[in-house]
Amino acid sequence: MATETSVDYDRTKELKQFDDTKAGVKGLVDAGILNIPKIFVRPAEDLAADELNSGHKNVEVPIIDVSNVGDSIRRQEIVNEVKIASGEWGFFQVINHGIPLSVLDEMIEGIRLFNEQDLELKMELYSRDGAKKVKFLSNFDIYTSKALDWKDTLQLSLLDFDPDPSEMPPVCRKSTMEYIKHLKKLGETLFELLSEALGLQPDHLNSIGCSKGCSIVAHYYPPCPQPELTLGVRKHADAGILTVLLQNHIGGLQVLHDDQWFDVHPIRGGLVINIGDLLQVLSNDKFKSVKHRAIASHVGPRISVPCFFSGHASLLDKPFGPIKDLLSEANPPRYKEFLLKEYLAKFFSSSLDDNKLPLDYYKQ
Ligand SMILES: O=C(O)CCC(=O)C(=O)O
Numbered sequence: 001m002a003t004e005t006s007v008d009y010d011r012t013k014e015l016k017q018f019d020d021t022k023a024g025v026k027g028l029v030d031a032g033i034l035n036i037p038k039i040f041v042r043p044a045e046d047l048a049a050d051e052l053n054s055g056h057k058n059v060e061v062p063i064i065d066v067s068n069v070g071d072s073i074r075r076q077e078i079v080n081e082v083k084i085a086s087g088e089w090g091f092f093q094v095i096n097h098g099i100p101l102s103v104l105d106e107m108i109e110g111i112r113l114f115n116e117q118d119l120e121l122k123m124e125l126y127s128r129d130g131a132k133k134v135k136f137l138s139n140f141d142i143y144t145s146k147a148l149d150w151k152d153t154l155q156l157s158l159l160d161f162d163p164d165p166s167e168m169p170p171v172c173r174k175s176t177m178e179y180i181k182h183l184k185k186l187g188e189t190l191f192e193l194l195s196e197a198l199g200l201q202p203d204h205l206n207s208i209g210c211s212k213g214c215s216i217v218a219h220y221y222p223p224c225p226q227p228e229l230t231l232g233v234r235k236h237a238d239a240g241i242l243t244v245l246l247q248n249h250i251g252g253l254q255v256l257h258d259d260q261w262f263d264v265h266p267i268r269g270g271l272v273i274n275i276g277d278l279l280q281v282l283s284n285d286k287f288k289s290v291k292h293r294a295i296a297s298h299v300g301p302r303i304s305v306p307c308f309f310s311g312h313a314s315l316l317d318k319p320f321g322p323i324k325d326l327l328s329e330a331n332p333p334r335y336k337e338f339l340l341k342e343y344l345a346k347f348f349s350s351s352l353d354d355n356k357l358p359l360d361y362y363k364q
């Protein structure tokens with residue numbers, strides 16, 4: 001018992017020392033470390049378990065070409081592809097979605113510049129304050145996780161998709177504002193397609209507020225000297241409604257499908273879309289929120305910019321559960337109704353390592 005306490009104490013101290021630098025993982029790499037600190041090393045049993053199910057390569061996460069989505073025949077085909085991908089994989093990539101390549105490239109470049117600017121400027125934003133709309137940090141669950149992830153994050157909460165530009169970090173302000181404008185439109189299109197894929201009116205998910213608010217969580221994964229000992233992001237499912245993820249060319253995102261990890265290969269100009277826990281609930285399990293992770297790598301930086309659509313703030317106090325129009329005697333609700341604010345509080349107070357997901361509390 002005494003030993004356990006002293007081990008815990010040392011770990012807590014190390015975590016705090018790392019946190020206090022406010023320099024994140026990039027700070028470690030800039031200092032020239034050759035061995036990753038212990039706080040990033042995954043438990044031996046997790047490392048061993050990975051050996052069993054790595055690397056099935058001959059099947060790809062579905063790629064959906066959404067050009068001509070306004071053409072009624074093509075739209076039906078796209079809706080069908082979205083339905084199959086959302087039900088079987090929980091993941092797909094979209095291409096020809098209408099966001100110009102220059103906007104995507106500049107968004108990634110803005111995040112690179114943010115992370116590579118003078119440390120003093122980044123440190124000013126380093127915070128764990130949940131109320132802050134713009135903040136920089138490493139590992140949101142730093143003090144509760146089994147091992148830290150090899151990444152730093154810039155978090156931007158965009159309630160109503162209408163941020164005040166002056167709150168954005170200057171170095172990525174213009175690129176982010178431009179990207180957000182396009183993202184809002186793409187979000188609405190995706191929620192239309194997903195509504196149709198569920199057999200609902202096209203505006204159903206938009207009209208309940210699904211596309212009305214999001215958080216952009218831009219990750220910067222520095223090159224890692226011992227990538228086999230850690231991860232970029234641990235295995236988890238996304239807690240929101242829908243995630244739209246932009247990534248640079250490095251790769252590393254993997255999806256769990258049939259108990260195997262599959263790489264999500266970066267496609268230039270493509271965006272990765274995945275169903276979050278809340279859309280699994282809304283769809284009464286027709287769509288799957290699937291576990292995924294990002295591996296660490298000797299090469300980098302990898303940059304990824306997930307946008308988590310989590311709905312309009314007005315949803316927070318209303319009962320949330322499977323969409324009533326989808327329910328019948330043959331398809332009874334698989335979740336009891338809950339309040340989104342309670343669900344989110346559960347998510348943010350737990351760690352990505354927790355076996356019991358917030359969603360499990362409401363399963364019936
Ligand atoms: O960086 C990635 O590709 C994945 C990030 C992710 O899954 C997350 O932030 O929830």
Ligand SMILES: [Fe+2]
Pocket residue numbers: 236237238292
């Ligand atoms: Fe995720």
